[in-house]
Amino acid sequence: MKQKINFKIEKKEKSIIFRxxxxxxxxxxxxxxxxxxxxxxxxxxxxxxxxxIIVRLKGKESLSPRELEGLAGEFNNELxxxxxxxxxxxxxxxxxxxxxxxxxxxAQIQSAAAPKQIIPKGYLLxxxxxxxxxxxxxxxxxxxxxxx
Amino acid sequence: xxxxxxxxxxxxxxxxxxxxTYRRLADFGFQEGKNYFKVSLxxxxxxxxxxxxxxxxxxxxxxxxxxQG
Numbered sequence: 651m652k653q654k655i656n657f658k659i660e661k662k663e664k665s666i667i668f669r670x671x672x673x674x675x676x677x678x679x680x681x682x683x684x685x686x687x688x689x690x691x692x693x694x695x696x697x698x699x700x701x702x703i704i705v706r707l708k709g710k711e712s713l714s715p716r717e718l719e720g721l722a723g724e725f726n727n728e729l730x731x732x733x734x735x736x737x738x739x740x741x742x743x744x745x746x747x748x749x750x751x752x753x754x755x756x757a758q759i760q761s762a763a764a765p766k767q768i769i770p771k772g773y774l775l776x777x778x779x780x781x782x783x784x785x786x787x788x789x790x791x792x793x794x795x796x797x798x
Numbered sequence: 799x800x801x802x803x804x805x806x807x808x809x810x811x812x813x814x815x816x817x818x819t820y821r822r823l824a825d826f827g828f829q830e831g832k833n834y835f836k837v838s839l840x841x842x843x844x845x846x847x848x849x850x851x852x853x854x855x856x857x858x859x860x861x862x863x864x865x866q867g
Contacts, residue, residue, distance in 0.1 A: 696804050
């Protein structure tokens with residue numbers, strides 16, 4: 651079976667030229683793939699976003715034709731990976747939105763249902779547990795204990 | 799030295815911001831053609847002359863924002 655290759659190695663320029671169809675790899679996928687290679691290669695885009703996108707990839711270090719071929723293979727793998735991530739992201743978009751919406755809505759309901767706790771004046775100083783009263787009933791003197 | 803950025807693939811804002819970042823390394827010129835943004839580069843320091851074009855292009859690419867699924 652004859653395999654169709656989407657890239658061409660330019661030995662003189664030590665670069666790879668990819669010709670990508672946006673119908674297979676959308677522009678966002680190509681951008682994402684390029685980002686992944688920014689630290690290893692110099693990338694330049696040209697072409698038409700609806701017809702054909704041309705990516706020129708040049709290694710930051712001088713690469714042999716064999717190494718260039720390896721880099722081209724890695725780029726193609728990354729393209730596939732980015733395309734898959736994008737598809738999963740699109741498929742799960744509604745679920746993601748629903749989960750966030752639900753979380754936000756439940757947080758809002760909780761905050762609305764919770765009573766406002768306003769601390770009245772002198773609240774902390776008052777004997778709200780009636781500790782002093784129970785001491786009085788038991789006949790014990792209030793106030794600090796004296797050390798014997 | 800001139801770099802032609804395809805208008806369909808590169809944004810004006812990304813190029814402008816990149817020029818602002820790189821302005822100390824060379825003299826930049828910016829022109830808008832029909833299909834391309836044309837960036838001219840002059841008087842780059844000799845030690846970076848060989849890489850500034852490619853580094854600049856990579857930097858522009860890194861600044862492009864796009865809508866993700």
